Each structure stands twice: as C-alpha cells, then as structure tokens.
Amino acid sequence: MARPSAATCRGTIIALLVLAGTSSAQLSTDFYSYSCPGVFDAVKPVVQSAIAMEQRMGASIVRLFFHDCFVQGCDASLLLDDTPSFQGEKMATPNNGSVRGFEVIDAIKSAVERVCPSVVSCADILAIAARDSVVILGGPSWDVKVGRRDSRTASFNGANNNIPPPTSGLANLTSLFAAQGLSQTDMVALSGSHTIGQARCTNFRAHVYNDTNIDGAFASTRQSGCPSTSGSGDNNLAPLDLQTPTVFENDYYKNLVSKKGLLHSDQELFNGGATDAQVQSYVSSQSTFFADFVAGMIKMGDIMPLTGSNGEIRNNCRRIN
Template identity: 45%
Template sequence: MANSSSCSSTPLLVLLMACLLATATTTSRAQDPSQLSLSYYSKTCPTAEEIVRAEMACAVQANPRNAAFIIRLHFHDCFVQGCDGSVLLDDTVTLIGEKHADQNVNSLQGFELVDRIKQKLEAECPGVVSCADLLAIAARDATILVGGPYWDVPVGRLDSKTASLDQANSDIPTPQQGLATLITKFLAKGLSVTDMVALVGSHTIGMSRCTNFRDRIYGDFELTSKYDASAQVYLSKLKETCPVNGGDDRASPMDYVSPTLFDNAFFESLIKGTGLLNSDQEMYSSLLGFETAHIVEKYWADPIAFFKDFSDSMVKMGNITNPAGGEVRKSCRFVNT
C-alpha cells in the first residue's frame, strides 16, 4: 500500500535502466473522452491518487516551484496530440520528442519528479496507471498544495506511442503572440475564451525566463502601466534581472505580489498594466480584448468565480484525448518495447 508520509527519491539512472529493461504486452488502443471516468482505477489501482498526492506534497514542500512545473507540463502535454504523455518522451533513434520545441526547451521542468511518481505507481500497480493520468492528477494536487481549488479528475487516458515536435512548435501559445492568435489556438483545442483566461490564471504561481519577457519590458510595459505609481520601481527591478543583452535564463515571477500562492492577484497586475508577458497583458490591454478584459476584471473581483472556472477548464482541457489511443508506458520517457 502507499505510504503517504514518506518522501523518498531514486537515482534517475537506476530508474531509467529498470524501465528500459521492462517489457509490456499492452497493444495500442483507440480512445475517446467518453472512456474517462472517476472510477477507472477503483479496482486496478485504488491507491493511485494517494500515491500521487503524497509525492506531490513532498515535492512542493521541498520546492514550491514544483507545483508550477507540473501544471505547465500538463498544459503543454494536452496542447499537442491531446493529453497523452507525449511531452514526457525522450528523443530516441526512432522517435523525435517534444522537449526541444521552442516553448519547451530550456523551459519545461519537473521530469525527474514525474519519474519518481511513476516509479511509486509501478511498484504498487505495475502497468496500470498511465503517465498522462499521472500528469492530470498531479496538476490538480499541485494546485491544491499552493492554495488553489480542488476538482475531480476523470482518468483512463492512454499514453501515446508518438510525439510531434512540429505540433509542439505550432500549437503551444507563445509569450509574444497577440490576442487573436492566442484565442484561435485555444479554440482549436475546443477551449473557449473563458477557458483561456481561466487557464492562463495559473501564471499566478509561475515564473518566466528573461527571453520571454525582454521585448515586453523594453517595449510597451511603460505605456500599459502608466497609471500605476509603483510600476517604475517594478520595471527597474525587471530590467536588472533581464538586461538588453544576455541573461536569457534569468527568471522572474509572473505574479510579483504572491508568486508561490495560487490566488487571483495575477489578474490585478493585468488591470494595472504590469503583466510580465505580452500574451498575458494582451488579455486586458488589447483593442480586441473587450471580452477577455471583462473576464479579467471578474476574476480579480471574485476569486471564487476564478477558482470555479479554473477547475472546470482544467477538467475540460484534461478531457482532450488522443484519438489514436496508445498504451500504459512502463517509463514515462520511453514507449514500451
């Protein structure tokens, strides 16, 4: 049975060698969202959620940034081929993964934490819990652990046997894109404008690299924040962190008020015009943003409404499955042999 009080780790090399040596008899199965359910593991692995919760609690206690890492992994997974664990695949001789896509390379973190959780699940219920489900459950627990809302996670996703570097480069939103492009990318995944604003609210606990916000702070930041007296002090600090040249990997919180707490303060920064990323600020300042600006104001005025919509949108995004189906991987980094 799972031990919810232990925080342990296993050397990554040992874990990978064990997983590479493992074989599986599962064959690829097609899948549609109707196959997901809350009781999918009730008989085959009833302790699955307990195991994920315990490991996430240890990880977030050790480093609160682990919460944002896992939520981001889940988001980037679901936006490419559906929520199928493809973002977790390493490159091999026969497979090109998504880790080196423009929005993933030098940005996505948390892969070792996923390995650790997967090892625990495999020890308890070998070959049962998919990596895609692991991410979906862990993202929910990550949110709760830093003060965010709870939601029930439908499970039963399969892990893809493929990945798509091209789709990762084309489908994942980027910090420099305008509002029309961002809305189009979310709509293409079956996610509404409300879903988009709610999901972007997860930036309340995220950090971003200098290379993603340099154009913003040396561009229109002063224009959008001209009515906020403290904006110049904040801008000066950002420029110290992120010079015109160099320092690409230096990071700054996207919510500078409460960067480790999942709350609605992020939306206040957009109203003040001090959003760190261009793509975030566009939701309030763009001439096309009459609908998104209203939602931003609603979430700042009503944190309960934000929490409800975020929960609903996470379920909706998590229900995007890969119609090609797949398998339950022994290792989240490699397809079964």
C-alpha cells in the same frame, strides 16, 4: 408474444457492443476504482515532497500538463525523451530549456508502479499531479477524470505550432485555444495558472523594454534582472505573479489591471479588449476564477485522450514500451 428473429438478436448484441465500446472510451473519475484504487494516494505525497523541496515545482507540473495536452491531446507525448531514431517534443522552442519537472513525474510513476504495476498511464499521472499541485499551493480542487493511455508518438512540429508563445496577441491566443476546443473564457481562466511560477528573461524581455501597456516602475524592476541584449541573462527568472508566486489565488488578475503582467501575452488579457470584463470579474471574485479554472482544467484534460486499446500504458514515462 412472438420470439425475436435471429437477425434482431444479432443487431441487439452488436448495438450493445458498440455502446459498451463507447462507454469504455470515456474518461471517468472512477476508472481505477477496481484496478488501482490507491493511485491518488500514491501520487499526492510525491507531489507534496517535490513542492516542499522547491515551491516553484507545482507551477512546473501544471505547465507540463498544459504543454502536453496542446500537442496530440493529453497523451504524455511531452514526456518522451529523444533517441537517435525518435524525435520528441522536449527540444521544441516552447519546451527547450523551459519545461521541467520530469524527474518528479518519474518519481510518481515509480510510486504508482509499486502499488499497481502496468495499470496507470503517465498521461493520467500528469493530470492527477497537476490537480494536486494546484491544491497544495492553495488553489481549488476537482475530481480528475482518468482512463487515458500513453502515446507511442510525439509531434515536434505540433509543439512548435500549437503552444501559445509569450509574444502572442489576444487574437492569436484565442485562436490557438479554440483549435483545442477551448473557449476564450477557458483561455482567460486557464491563464490564471500564471498566479504561480516564474518565467525566463528571454520570454519577457520584449515586453518590459518595448511595450507601452506596462507600468513604468514595474518595467524598470524587471529590466534590472533582464539585460536588453538577447543572449545575455536569457535564463534569469522573474515571478509571473509579482506578490505571491507560490500561492494559487487571484493576484495575477489584479496585476493585469495594474499593468504589471510579466508576459506580453498576459497583459493582452487586459488591454482594452474583449477579455477585460472577465479579468475584472476575477479581481472582484476569487471564487468565480476558481470555478472557471476548474471547468477549464477538466475541459483541457478531455482533449483527444487515447482510450480503450489505443496507445499503451508505459512502463517508463520517458520511453515507449
């Protein structure tokens, strides 16, 4: 048998290196199997404690993950604080006074650092904590893909432009999700995260006072805690899910069919359009909703992760190393 030429050997080695680089750049469920096998056990008790103190916190953590992934991908850019020389995303319109739970992420990071210092990214911590929050509140579980690294940058403009506002119509919602590689099916399923948590009056005022695709009695109830004048009671809260805002199930979709969606963007999912049938399917089958929600969360977690030598593993989730 003829021996391969030196050029052939070099080509084989280069091809193997390329393949190795490609595989290392992929997220996987066992990324920390050797470097930090205790990471999942370190995260969950902190999330459980935070939700036990305030059940709303589970929804807040899920929302942090969503708002992070829609800007530069799932890279923990949302967690970065502003400094005199750095503009982060926390003061952008969709986030300012709205996103919360940063102290919980800090506590999780501290717990993980005690187990394996400088190994686990803040981006992965956010993905794991979002899954744990859903499970603790009664929702489905899934194996979280990890291996993300943390961004050294943030995008204030991206936060303002990429995150769907609560005033969105169906076409705008579909377009903003599509820009992240998420389908309309993903969008309707992921919107089901609104089966937990609360919203501020400023985000649902126009819907309960001006829209016609809303149950009258429900609108009156929400108006009682949300004055019609802008600036008055803006931060007053109402549950996104009328019945069980601290339990993850399919009541959110039942509310939409009854025209009791709290946000304009919620009710747009059941308003005589292309997504009505999907909403109805989730009303009929919670397991179908759970399956699609899990698929959507995994898909969202794959949005433009930093891997390999890109980004960094932050020592403090609020600032670049």
